[in-house]
Amino acid sequence: MFSTFSSGMFRLPVVVAIALGALAIFFLVYFKQPETWFSVSRIRPPPPAAEKAKLLPTPAITDPASQPVTAILLIWMWPFGYRYHMDSCKTLYGIDGCHLTDDRSMYNRADGVIFHHRDISGDLSNLPQSPRPPFQKWVWMNMESPSNSRQISALNNLINLTVNYRQDATVFVPYGFIVPSQDDDFVLPNKSKLVCWVVSNWNSNYDRVKYYNELKNHIEIYTAGNAFQKPVSHDDLLSLISSCKFYLSFENSVHQDYVTEKLYNPLVVGTVPIVLGPSRQNYENFVPGDAFIHVKDFFSPKDLAGFLLMLDKNDDMYHRYFLWRKHYKAKLTDFGLQQSCYACDYLSRRKEFKTFNNLDKWYWG
Ligand SMILES: *[C@@H]1O[C@H](CO)[C@@H](O)[C@H](O)[C@H]1NC(C)=O
Numbered sequence: 001m002f003s004t005f006s007s008g009m010f011r012l013p014v015v016v017a018i019a020l021g022a023l024a025i026f027f028l029v030y031f032k033q034p035e036t037w038f039s040v041s042r043i044r045p046p047p048p049a050a051e052k053a054k055l056l057p058t059p060a061i062t063d064p065a066s067q068p069v070t071a072i073l074l075i076w077m078w079p080f081g082y083r084y085h086m087d088s089c090k091t092l093y094g095i096d097g098c099h100l101t102d103d104r105s106m107y108n109r110a111d112g113v114i115f116h117h118r119d120i121s122g123d124l125s126n127l128p129q130s131p132r133p134p135f136q137k138w139v140w141m142n143m144e145s146p147s148n149s150r151q152i153s154a155l156n157n158l159i160n161l162t163v164n165y166r167q168d169a170t171v172f173v174p175y176g177f178i179v180p181s182q183d184d185d186f187v188l189p190n191k192s193k194l195v196c197w198v199v200s201n202w203n204s205n206y207d208r209v210k211y212y213n214e215l216k217n218h219i220e221i222y223t224a225g226n227a228f229q230k231p232v233s234h235d236d237l238l239s240l241i242s243s244c245k246f247y248l249s250f251e252n253s254v255h256q257d258y259v260t261e262k263l264y265n266p267l268v269v270g271t272v273p274i275v276l277g278p279s280r281q282n283y284e285n286f287v288p289g290d291a292f293i294h295v296k297d298f299f300s301p302k303d304l305a306g307f308l309l310m311l312d313k314n315d316d317m318y319h320r321y322f323l324w325r326k327h328y329k330a331k332l333t334d335f336g337l338q339q340s341c342y343a344c345d346y347l348s349r350r351k352e353f354k355t356f357n358n359l360d361k362w363y364w365g
């Protein structure tokens with residue numbers, strides 16, 4: 001499939017095969033005079049130099065326009081150690097000509113090498129130590145907010161492109177997507193709880209903890225997660241969220257575009273997210289404005305609680321939060337894989353020189 005990338009030891013058989021093929025074509029065209037598909041080549045004979053070029057030991061790079069669009073992306077480390085299938089760019093996202101690999105012996109031929117920020121050691125000792133091929137681009141991937149990402153200044157002059165949840169990243173990959181859907185059979189799941197919150201990291205300085213501490217005085221909140229010594233497995237999380245009318249989609253830190261699976265999970269399962277994060281306007285860049293409630297829509301947590309209690313008694317108003325589902329549905333990003341496929345797609349289309357040398361200022365500035 002990726003024959004143009006096969007290593008040196010395969011070159012000789014390839015050359016022999018091409019030579020034999022060329023001879024066969026030559027023979028057929030000039031001695032058999034076929035009238036089926038070969039008649040096309042009689043109308044437009046190949047330029048005489050073409051046969052000769054095929055016999056050269058190097059791959060034909062004479063006409064870049066005729067080359068298939070391809071790129072090799074080397075996954076240098078698995079993000080958080082999480083492995084994903086590398087052969088799904090085409091089937092899942094319709095991305096052609098992308099070859100993902102974790103085989104480091106491909107380093108010298110990779111168009112790009114992708115590094116996951118959290119797994120890069122501060123002294124860069126786990127990055128490639130051999131010289132970088134001149135055509136190769138280094139891809140920085142990070143889905144954590146700057147508040148939760150260690151600044152590594154040495155990276156500043158090393159990378160060529162960024163893969164991030166920020167809309168102005170070189171390769172923008174949000175935590176989820178709102179995609180068109182004709183599927184009319186969405187049924188609101190049964191609800192046994194009013195407001196729910198699953199949280200792992202408790203930090204009393206976080207805005208979300210301050211807000212929760214106030215909100216819980218005015219409305220009952222079902223809580224779970226490590227912060228409440230009630231761990232919820234990944235598999236149970238979605239069914240728990242779907243059993244709640246509202247879910248607190250409170251981000252751990254507030255940054256432009258930092259809108260995570262905490263928002264998309266409830267949208268996927270049919271629960272109304274109550275968001276705490278960037279502005280409503282920013283959320284509306286990602287999801288329909290009538291699909292969620294923003295804490296800043298209300299003067300105080302007490303006012304929000306009053307509104308939720310009212311919605312609990314008014315099915316008609318509650319159901320309006322699902323009108324968007326007539327035309328759309330929410331989808332979560334496939335962590336790691338989707339970032340790599342999109343980055344590889346970028347590399348396959350954009351071969352030009354590119355640097356990104358203000359990472360510090362852009363991300364942590
Ligand atoms: C909701 O509950 C009703 C009655 O308890 C049951 O018949 C129905 O199958 C449930 N629906 C879903 C989506 O679980």
Ligand SMILES: *[C@@H]1O[C@H](CO)[C@@H](O)[C@H](O)[C@H]1NC(C)=O
Pocket residue numbers: 134135136137138157158159160352353354355356357
């Ligand atoms: C990638 O970025 C580095 C660092 O700025 C630069 O030295 C290198 O030439 C760039 N490579 C390409 C292929 O753009």
